[in-house]
Amino acid sequence: MTDVALHSLEMTVNGEQQNVICSPGETLLDVLRDRLGLTGAKFGCGIGYCGACTVLIDGEVAHACCLLAATLSARNITTVEGLAGDELNEVQESFLDCGAVQCGYCTPGFVVSIRGLRNSVPEPTEVQARAFLNGNICRCTGFAAIVRAACAPINPELAE
């Protein structure tokens, strides 16, 4: 990758303006993990199927493994690190309440996807949650608890 021009671009990551320098072949996931040190989004399948790399781009869910970072200038990226401050957010609290974490590898992706869903549908039904979570896979197969967490009533103390 030494003989291609590097790209320099501005993007907003978790509310902070970042000047990113990357090669054309780097995915958003590569840049987040290897250049910005944000390891919450995980590499899973690498083909936009499992959702372990889920981030929000301008508020909409996206597979970070399937987007070239250099095409995302001026976009607003939110990773799982950007969802909560010192306290856990309502989706993370719901995961604890529902026992929705097993090995944990898929968890950041699910949390970000459910945040994206609840941004537009604050209290989704089970049918809505299952349809939306088509882009995330729990290899431990703990889907029932995850769907319960996704459908939890709004917690007014934690709602964002």
Add this chain to the structure above:
Amino acid sequence: MPAVHPFTLERPRSAEAVVQLLAEHGDEARVLAGGQSLTPLLTLGFSSPEVLVSLDQCSGLDTLEQANGQLHIGAMVTTARLEHAAELRVHFALLVEAASQVGSPHVRNFGTVVGNVCHADPRSDVIVALLCHDTVIQLKATGVDRRIALEDFIDGPNSTKIEPGEMAVAVDVAVEANAGWTFGYRKVVKRAGDPAMAICAVRLRCENNYINDARVVVGGAVSLARRLTALESSLTGVHFAAGAETTLAADVLAGVESHLMPERTAPIEYLHTMLPRLVAATVGDAAGKVAS
């Protein structure tokens, strides 16, 4: 992860600038729209262009509008925009339904309708639905534009008639002059989110309880999604109350037999049993909507 073959990324600002770059680089260049199919192909090493021309900075390619008897879908219109376009439910309810079944919300937020068509996957929801309409692809090259019907554009699995130097700038879908169309849409998948083993889309137009026009398309287990014209003829003139779904399995199999791809999907015996049932059920769905 395998190393990505090094490439130069261009981000031109207009379609004219895109085709200039394509003219310059010929078949060493590829166009990147939403990237939901092409990016994995790049990272897995299945595609290794020298030059990648991204449309993300291009103006004028994100138009989605109905005008002059056409639904115009620009090259950067995402599947999610189609899915959520309430105004399209009047004439293009099937297309909206098919768009809502593409991949996952993640994929639909970035993947484009035109990119989906150019990827030419026989298992594409969007292509199967578009084949139920009169659909034309707008192609652009330096100094020359051309239009080609969708059924002529796709000539095999993941293969189209697009030439080096050409880009697809839009898909135009004809708005039907006649009212009264209903649709059915079904697909068979092993697991939610998997590529379909088989897809069927049906549109029927009925007057005075008789079917007087029918479109039936099958995708998935075939080398390219196709209309079943013999079955469409058989359905025409049928009184739907008499059970439009009691159609001949032979018509279904005649339309797809020589194009079945069991090695990619399921054993041939299974396809022979499943496909006629899938098509009959989908025709039944469309006919049922008329009756109710």
